[in-house]
Amino acid sequence: MEKPTTKLRKLLREPGIIMAPGAYDCLTARIIEASGFPAVYMTGAGTSVATLGYPDLALATMGEMVGNAADIAATVSVPVITDADTGYGGILNIQRTIRQYQRAGVAGVHIEDQEFPKRCGHLDNKRVIGTDEMVGKIRAAVDARTDDDFVIIVRTDALAVTGWDDTMRRCEAFTRAGADVLFVEAIRSPEEAERVVASVELPLLYNYVETGKSPLFTAGELEELGFKIVIYPASALLTVGKVVAGLMEELKAKGTTAQLADNMITLHQCFELMGLSEMLATDESYSAEAVQERP
Numbered sequence: 001m002e003k004p005t006t007k008l009r010k011l012l013r014e015p016g017i018i019m020a021p022g023a024y025d026c027l028t029a030r031i032i033e034a035s036g037f038p039a040v041y042m043t044g045a046g047t048s049v050a051t052l053g054y055p056d057l058a059l060a061t062m063g064e065m066v067g068n069a070a071d072i073a074a075t076v077s078v079p080v081i082t083d084a085d086t087g088y089g090g091i092l093n094i095q096r097t098i099r100q101y102q103r104a105g106v107a108g109v110h111i112e113d114q115e116f117p118k119r120c121g122h123l124d125n126k127r128v129i130g131t132d133e134m135v136g137k138i139r140a141a142v143d144a145r146t147d148d149d150f151v152i153i154v155r156t157d158a159l160a161v162t163g164w165d166d167t168m169r170r171c172e173a174f175t176r177a178g179a180d181v182l183f184v185e186a187i188r189s190p191e192e193a194e195r196v197v198a199s200v201e202l203p204l205l206y207n208y209v210e211t212g213k214s215p216l217f218t219a220g221e222l223e224e225l226g227f228k229i230v231i232y233p234a235s236a237l238l239t240v241g242k243v244v245a246g247l248m249e250e251l252k253a254k255g256t257t258a259q260l261a262d263n264m265i266t267l268h269q270c271f272e273l274m275g276l277s278e279m280l281a282t283d284e285s286y287s288a289e290a291v292q293e294r295p
Contacts, residue, residue: 044083079107108151
């Protein structure tokens with residue numbers, strides 16, 4: 001069976017943009033895969049909000065993030081890319097982080113140059129560490145991986161903090177340090193997106209956040225610009241928030257959800273999405289009758 005890391009490396013080499021919608025749990029991951037997307041992105045913000053009950057303010061620990069990533073990676077067959085925040089500490093911490101994510105079965109991670117505690121990249125008042133310190137962390141991450149196909153994506157938040165020139169210097173330094181993909185966070189205009197692509201040699205990741213700071217390009221437009229990966233970290237999370245809120249308002253007002261049943265999948269469809277028939281067939285194959293019939 002082909003490793004998820006190898007699958008992601010192949011996608012990076014093949015033509016076309018890699019669309020990776022954000023999952024915060026196993027159900028959203030399976031829906032993404034069933035919809036035909038080539039990769040899943042495990043959102044750190046979504047994990048923090050939906051799984052732990054916190055805003056995206058670096059309150060999720062490495063163990064909590066890796067645990068969610070492992071569950072998601074075990075649920076889908078497509079490669080999983082995951083948020084690894086700042087690496088959860090210094091050099092030794094980031095090396096342990098890389099090893100733990102590899103063991104979890106994900107295909108790649110992104111690490112960033114924010115100071116700890118970090119915050120969502122589309123919030124204000126971010127702070128970034130020095131370029132040299134981040135270069136050391138990248139080199140440590142590269143050296144820690146035991147699978148050369150494991151993809152290390154490096155994110156910089158410097159654009160909103162120290163400006164364009166420093167961001168480009170960082171991208172150059174991060175490339176030399178061994179990054180596989182670069183992720184310039186919170187690009188603010190189409191012109192800036194074009195400049196980033198023209199200035200960076202490595203494949204680029206674009207962060208599509210519906211209520212964030214960056215333009216809402218189509219995947220086709222991003223591919224034409226020259227981006228290689230686009231993640232949609234909050235799309236499912238924000239939609240679910242609104243839909244469930246509306247559902248609860250209707251239930252409270254009317255005392256029933258019967259009028260909303262057409263907007264729901266059936267219970268059987270929900271279970272089937274998660275592998276019901278296959279699991280029941282496996283269970284049946286070990287029954288006494290089935291075992292007796294085996295050659």
